[in-house]
Amino acid sequence: MRRLFKALGRGGRPLRIGYGRIFHEACADSPVLTTEADFRRMHHLEGAKLAEAASLRGTELKSFFPHAELTGFVAAARAAGKVEAVPLASSLAIPGGPVTRECFEWLILGLVRRLEEAGPLDGVYLALHGSMQVVGLDEAPEAVILRRVREVVGPLVKLVASFDLHGNITPAIVRELELLVAYRSNPHWDLAPTGFRAGNRLIRCLREQVRPVKAWRKLPVLLGGGTTLHMIAPMRRVFSRMRAMERDPRVLATSLFMVHPFTASTELGWSVHVATDGDSALAEKLADELAELAWEASRTPIPELLGIDAAIARAKVSPWRKLGPVTFVDTDDTVGAGAPGGSTQIVRALVEGSHSLRALIPVHDPELYAALVTVPLGTTVEVVLRGTPGYAQPPVKLCGVVAAKAESEFGKRVRLEVGGLEVAISAEAPLPIHPRYWRELGVSPRDYDVIVQKNLFHYRIFYAAISFEHLPVMTRGATSLRGVVERARSIPMRPREPLEDWRAGDRHLRG
Ligand SMILES: [Zn+2]
Known part of the structure; x- marks a missing residue:
């Protein structure tokens, strides 16, 4: 890591990178829809107030995490040197029923307005969840967010996002991003380190020190992996293999998503994602290996529930x-x-x-x-x-x-x-x-x-x-x-169906 810090900040004009957040996890069967008031009550900051909250002296997510993804990102920018971190807007509500259309539009317009006011940017970093649901919208809301951001910043600005490891990653999300990273801990304590990793990769990418190529797989799995805690079997093995993969300097990021299964998305499933520095064959090989490891781990049923x-x-x-x-x-x-x-x-x-x-x-x-x-x-x-x-x-x-x-x-x-x-x-x-x-x-x-x-x-x-x-x-x-488990799905999924191979499901889910 120290070697990487030193490489950053060399020559040229300062980079300008915007940062923000739209973060929500939805439950399709809740009768209580999520509205603007829910975000305003929990966490909604813009501009200078966001910059203050995302500093090491500030408090990013009151009562939960003094330092979360955006503080981590700002720290990565500072460590790299010659990077201007430009605060956009950050909104988070506690998980709830689907987000209303009005609220979703308000969230996006808030971000878009800040992007328009930000002046020229080289990159944008967003902290997303990955399991949002919006009333009447039949695609991943995160894909819509990324597309709307892309429309404002144009094709040349690089986008990187971080996700909760319960995100449901879709082809449209992967397509818009230079790179993505997910939390590494369940329960999630590594919000700030995740933002740091995302920022570090984005900056190196903008300085052309690395050239990310991506590979990912999507597994026909809804539930499994025992407790799914990262430090306990069977998931421990997968997470430690991911850390080992990242010790190879050619590997920029590895991610595992054990999906939040309660949205109405028709393309739900676990996924793995790998980004390497220009080595496409390596990315594909590691994605296959991780998919296989996660598939094995998902055989372990979730803990027994008591009446x-x-x-x-x-x-x-x-x-x-x-x-x-x-x-x-x-x-x-x-x-x-x-x-x-x-x-x-x-x-x-x-x-x-x-x-x-x-x-x-x-x-x-x-x-x-x-x-x-x-x-x-x-x-x-x-x-x-x-x-x-x-x-x-x-x-x-x-x-x-x-x-x-x-x-x-x-x-x-x-x-x-x-x-x-x-x-x-x-x-x-x-x-x-x-x-x-x-x-x-x-x-x-x-x-x-x-x-x-x-x-x-x-x-x-x-x-x-x-x-x-x-x-x-x-x-x-x-x-x-x-x-x-009981809900009907478009393809056979674990744990309802006793599948032996994930590849057919992967082909279907990644379109
Ligand atoms: Zn989560």
């Missing part, structure tokens, strides 16, 4: 409970994957069951939130919890005390104390990945037996010293893994 009653029974006898709460991961209502978070099923089971478990449970119910937010603290109320409107959840009668209210970047919520259960009734989809979600409501997660999470992995970064047992719980909601 709610089985999870409660496990929590009752769990030895880990002495050290901290057992986590129930509500896999069918994963806000981290775009579900609305308004499932009432775990609350119902805990209220009706006989046990002495103390639990923290977030539930999206905007109507109940509106009714409770005006009630004085300490008041005992009898209410019916219905969850997200339009989500067809069983209503649950609750008698409890309005114990706390909070409003922050984690959203607006009221804590209802129901015996040993603390139900956070929220106005927006709850994403309590950080313990502060509960601390702001006056309770400490450590004091409870069970904590319900609405995302699969990311919370583990913040709960690493708090919760030591994680049980995937099956309910019935917008991110049902059973639903993914």
Whole structure:
């Protein structure tokens, strides 16, 4: 790496590279569409404010990652020397239902306007997710974003993008890009290093120190790979092979995408992507090798999911409970994957069951939130919890005390104390990945037996010293893994079909 830094910044006028982000992960079955307000509430920065946030002193993604892709990119530009990093616009909303047409147009126009104002650019770097979905749009929204950017900057400006490793990569996306890179960690902690890698490659490419050629494969796989965590078998082998490949100076970037399976895209599937420095045969060979490795790893089924009653029974006898709460991961209502978070099923089971478990449970119910937010603290109320409107959840009668209210970047919520259960009734989809979600409501997660999470992995970064047992719980909601397997597809896909070879699927999916 040090050798590469030295090579950058030689001679010539400074490079000018624009940078920005449009980032969203969609869930086709959520009844809650994603709008401009969702981006504005979570993360929307432009121009000088973006530059400030993407500096090492700034905070790029408040409460989640002080330094993410764009900070990494700016650091790469600084390390290279003689590069002017030009802030465009950056927008991110938490995963949710498909993005509305109006919102998508607003996102693109914001980026396009900044590009037009930016003056001449040599390159553009974008941090994208890869699993967006827009109402009524039947192609990958990221392909549309890249095309619209291309229309503004013209054919000579080089485009590089980074993606979440749950992106669904399509031919139109690959075509527009000089190069692409994906996160290397699941859960994702390497946002800033990913932006750095993207920036470093783009700058070397603009200085003609490298000439990227690409190869990729798409696998007929929707689910598999065990936990899909990068540091655990079977995926560990694939990720370590990718790192080994990149130690060869001819290899610029290797990426693996284990797709987010909850969009309505007709061309879903895992993929691998390799970029080498001018060596097309090597890129093809490595792409085949990675495809084969990923295909093998995808044979391992995803972890067994428990029914709610089985999870409660496990929590009752769990030895880990002495050290901290057992986590129930509500896999069918994963806000981290775009579900609305308004499932009432775990609350119902805990209220009706006989046990002495103390639990923290977030539930999206905007109507109940509106009714409770005006009630004085300490008041005992009898209410019916219905969850997200339009989500067809069983209503649950609750008698409890309005114990706390909070409003922050984690959203607006009221804590209802129901015996040993603390139900956070929220106005927006709850994403309590950080313990502060509960601390702001006056309770400490450590004091409870069970904590319900609405995302699969990311919370583990913040709960690493708090919760030591994680049980995937099956309910019935917008991110049902059973639903993914059962849905009809245009070609045979793993794990529904017992395929032996990926090549026919690859040919179909890459068109
Ligand atoms: Zn992801």
